[in-house]
Amino acid sequence: MKLRCARSGWAVKVLTALGAIALGGCAYTSNLTNPHPSQEPVADTPERGRVLYLRDCAWCHAAEGSGTGRGPDLISDTNGAAFTDFMLSTGRMPINDPSEPTRFSSPSYNPSEIEDLVAYVASLGGDGPPIPVVDTQAGDLALGLELYQENCAACHSTTGVGGALAAGPDPFDRSLIAPALTQSTPVQIAEAMQVGPGTMPVFGRDTFSDTEVDSIVRYLGHLQRPDDRGGLPLGHVGPVTEGAIGWLVGVGGALLIVRLIGTRVGEE
Amino acid sequence: MLRRTAGWFDTRLGTSAFVQKALTKVFPDHWSFMIGEIALYSFVVLLLTGTFLTFFFDASTSHSVYRGAYEPLNGVEVSDAYRSVLELSFDVRAGLVMRQIHHWAALVFIGSIVAHLCRVFFTGAFRRPREINWIIGVLLLILAIFNGFSGYSLPDDLLSGTGLRIAHSIALSVPLVGTWMAFLLFGGEFPADEIIGRLFVVHIMIVPALIIGLLTVHLAVVWRQKHTQFREPGRTEGNVVGSRLWPSYTAKSIGLFFAVSAVLSVMGGLVQINPVWLYGPFEPQQVTSPAQPDWYLGWVEGALRLVPPFDVRLFGYEIPNPFFPAVLLPGVTFTLLLAWPFLEQRFARDKEAHHLLDRPRDHPVRTALGATTLTFYTVMFVAASNDLIAKWLGASIFGITLIFRILILLLPPLVGWGTYRLMKALAASGAGHLSEMPLAALTNRGADGHGAHVDGGKGHGAAGPPGDGHAGNRLGAPAEEARTPGG
Numbered sequence: 211m212k213l214r215c216a217r218s219g220w221a222v223k224v225l226t227a228l229g230a231i232a233l234g235g236c237a238y239t240s241n242l243t244n245p246h247p248s249q250e251p252v253a254d255t256p257e258r259g260r261v262l263y264l265r266d267c268a269w270c271h272a273a274e275g276s277g278t279g280r281g282p283d284l285i286s287d288t289n290g291a292a293f294t295d296f297m298l299s300t301g302r303m304p305i306n307d308p309s310e311p312t313r314f315s316s317p318s319y320n321p322s323e324i325e326d327l328v329a330y331v332a333s334l335g336g337d338g339p340p341i342p343v344v345d346t347q348a349g350d351l352a353l354g355l356e357l358y359q360e361n362c363a364a365c366h367s368t369t370g371v372g373g374a375l376a377a378g379p380d381p382f383d384r385s386l387i388a389p390a391l392t393q394s395t396p397v398q399i400a401e402a403m404q405v406g407p408g409t410m411p412v413f414g415r416d417t418f419s420d421t422e423v424d425s426i427v428r429y430l431g432h433l434q435r436p437d438d439r440g441g442l443p444l445g446h447v448g449p450v451t452e453g454a455i456g457w458l459v460g461v462g463g464a465l466l467i468v469r470l471i472g473t474r475v476g477e478e
Numbered sequence: 479m480l481r482r483t484a485g486w487f488d489t490r491l492g493t494s495a496f497v498q499k500a501l502t503k504v505f506p507d508h509w510s511f512m513i514g515e516i517a518l519y520s521f522v523v524l525l526l527t528g529t530f531l532t533f534f535f536d537a538s539t540s541h542s543v544y545r546g547a548y549e550p551l552n553g554v555e556v557s558d559a560y561r562s563v564l565e566l567s568f569d570v571r572a573g574l575v576m577r578q579i580h581h582w583a584a585l586v587f588i589g590s591i592v593a594h595l596c597r598v599f600f601t602g603a604f605r606r607p608r609e610i611n612w613i614i615g616v617l618l619l620i621l622a623i624f625n626g627f628s629g630y631s632l633p634d635d636l637l638s639g640t641g642l643r644i645a646h647s648i649a650l651s652v653p654l655v656g657t658w659m660a661f662l663l664f665g666g667e668f669p670a671d672e673i674i675g676r677l678f679v680v681h682i683m684i685v686p687a688l689i690i691g692l693l694t695v696h697l698a699v700v701w702r703q704k705h706t707q708f709r710e711p712g713r714t715e716g717n718v719v720g721s722r723l724w725p726s727y728t729a730k731s732i733g734l735f736f737a738v739s740a741v742l743s744v745m746g747g748l749v750q751i752n753p754v755w756l757y758g759p760f761e762p763q764q765v766t767s768p769a770q771p772d773w774y775l776g777w778v779e780g781a782l783r784l785v786p787p788f789d790v791r792l793f794g795y796e797i798p799n800p801f802f803p804a805v806l807l808p809g810v811t812f813t814l815l816l817a818w819p820f821l822e823q824r825f826a827r828d829k830e831a832h833h834l835l836d837r838p839r840d841h842p843v844r845t846a847l848g849a850t851t852l853t854f855y856t857v858m859f860v861a862a863s864n865d866l867i868a869k870w871l872g873a874s875i876f877g878i879t880l881i882f883r884i885l886i887l888l889l890p891p892l893v894g895w896g897t898y899r900l901m902k903a904l905a906a907s908g909a910g911h912l913s914e915m916p917l918a919a920l921t922n923r924g925a926d927g928h929g930a931h932v933d934g935g936k937g938h939g940a941a942g943p944p945g946d947g948h949a950g951n952r953l954g955a956p957a958e959e960a961r962t963p964g965g
Contacts, residue, residue: 472509
């Protein structure tokens with residue numbers, strides 16, 4: 211449901227924003243993001259990809275992948291194996307309602323079902339890149355750090371925890387988030403670079419060589435399990451959580467001590 | 479032996495009379511009077527750990543190759559500043575824990591200064607004759623914030639470089655002189671090579687020396703003017719009731735030093751702060767997001783994020799947008815803060831000397847104004863995290879910013895009004911403490927009517943509960959010192 215009054219004024223926008231926050235909170239707690247796994251399994255035949263597609267995807271993307279008013283086509287631009295695999299293996303697709311933002315979650319299909327679906331969608335005629343082959347051992351950690359800082363950190367943050375994006379035509383679009391890369395697999399990262407999902411630009415073969423892609427993916431692997439010295443990491447978001455702990459534990463603890471030793475025995 | 483040494487000094491300097499007087503000096507007992515000491519001892523910890531860090535830090539933007547235990551940067555050419563911080567974190571024994579204690583101590587140092595300032599404000603301890611020490615205190619706060627930022631900028635990592643870029647833009651935004659000023663401060667076009675070296679001298683020498691000097695004066699003035707105290711039976715404008723410096727107050731204070739050091743050491747040992755190795759070295763063409771300053775500049779960052787984009791042209795000159803939130807606002811903030819004792823003297827028509835403190839309820843207008851101001855800065859402070867809040871709530875960053883823009887107009891007057899009503903009701907109810915106030919007192923509209931009018935706390939003392947809560951267990955009678963004018 212979306213309010214589309216031409217001159218609804220700022221009050222409606224505030225309410226929408228407040229509602230958006232409330233909805234976000236609800237979705238987060240009630241685990242409604244994954245509607246499909248309850249569907250009955252489909253037998254593993256050569257036809258399985260097509261059966262799954264027609265059952266779950268054709269509603270919005272049309273039987274031949276040409277798209278409908280509810281969903282984009284799957285046969286132009288960067289569409290193809292890499293894109294389909296990325297959307298399915300990160301749980302971004304399928305969604306229940308076309309107005310829902312696509313978010314990272316656990317996938318609705320098992321790996322062999324995803325393989326069949328990817329093969330079927332690829333057969334529809336998209337000419338986007340195939341699923342990339344990643345060899346993290348061939349990457350160079352230092353080069354990966356440099357390329358990551360230069361090309362990725364501005365949105366996904368230096369530590370890979372992601373961030374909110376300010377760009378976009380609709381200021382109340384809730385999907386404008388550079389997601390955390392803390393759980394992404396090497397192949398998913400390489401796929402995202404190839405196809406540029408959502409607002410992310412394409413970092414294709416003409417931008418990065420295979421070695422460079424391997425290096426970035428290797429560095430991200432390092433960020434996912436970094437050399438975390440110094441103790442409790444506080445979410446790797448920097449001074450915001452540090453300030454909170456500084457006040458709660460540091461100043462708060464010191465005030466508590468002062469309260470204890472600064473009060474005479476017998477006083478309140 | 480001790481006696482002979484003391485005697486040797488006494489015959490030459492006449493020290494014993496002074497020491498005698500000093501050791502028997504009386505300090506009033508109230509836990510909130512020790513908040514300033516948290517800041518003092520955090521500062522001592524800062525000096526100790528900071529001295530250690532200077533042995534290893536290399537304040538230069540010349541480049542050299544890092545060779546050490548941090549794998550992704552091993553063999554990479556980075557600035558000397560960044561390299562030496564990596565070495566401190568990974569290769570120098572106890573380097574990381576010293577860095578972390580130093581950084582936590584900085585956050586707590588400024589935090590306890592603000593807490594101390596609030597205590598002084600809400601109890602009216604800044605009133606005549608203590609205006610001088612209020613001004614010194616505010617200057618110390620400004621110096622502390624400045625030194626915090628200069629320290630934050632030293633490691634030359636991508637986060638602090640982003641901060642320096644913002645500082646550079648703020649310098650540029652000053653009308654007329656901005657460009658010249660930015661070039662003068664940074665020593666050239668951003669990112670100038672000079673800035674790290676300059677900030678280092680400022681951070682480890684100039685500002686700490688100023689802080690030590692002002693701190694000495696701050697304490698000397700407290701000593702000279704004697705400490706304020708809350709109204710209680712036996713306490714008057716003419717005396718000071720409390721513990722003697724030796725032994726009881728000395729024991730408390732040394733205990734506090736150890737406790738503050740312990741809290742900071744535990745934090746430095748167990749909680750990671752500013753992991754610059756994850757942020758990577760600063761390169762001028764790179765930027766990271768989220769990027770926030772340390773908390774004490776959060777309000778300026780928040781103001782930068784909240785002020786809508788507009789341009790002003792005055793006398794043919796453009797006043798760049800960041801000037802308003804990042805130069806004008808802090809300027810007005812600290813000017814008002816410095817002028818507050820005089821403003822209150824003028825508007826409350828009270829130029830008398832006060833040695834007995836107000837409770838917040840005794841002066842509801844001041845308390846309400848303070849609460850309003852704190853709310854205003856707190857909203858800006860929280861708004862500095864608008865991108866993280868948007869991410870955590872799964873909401874749009876524009877929506878969150880809009881909400882903060884509304885809150886900053888709505889919340890401060892609302893909190894101020896609520897505080898005023900609460901303080902009036904509390905004073906009228908006669909309860910000894912907020913927790914003892916009956917709820918009905920809040921809804922009693924007569925509180926600010928003609929009936930129960932309370933002014934300036936003059937009625938207190940009789941209003942307290944019988945026995946004032948001190949009857950039973952007091953350990954010995956508190957010491958008393960006469961407050962003689964000037965001495």
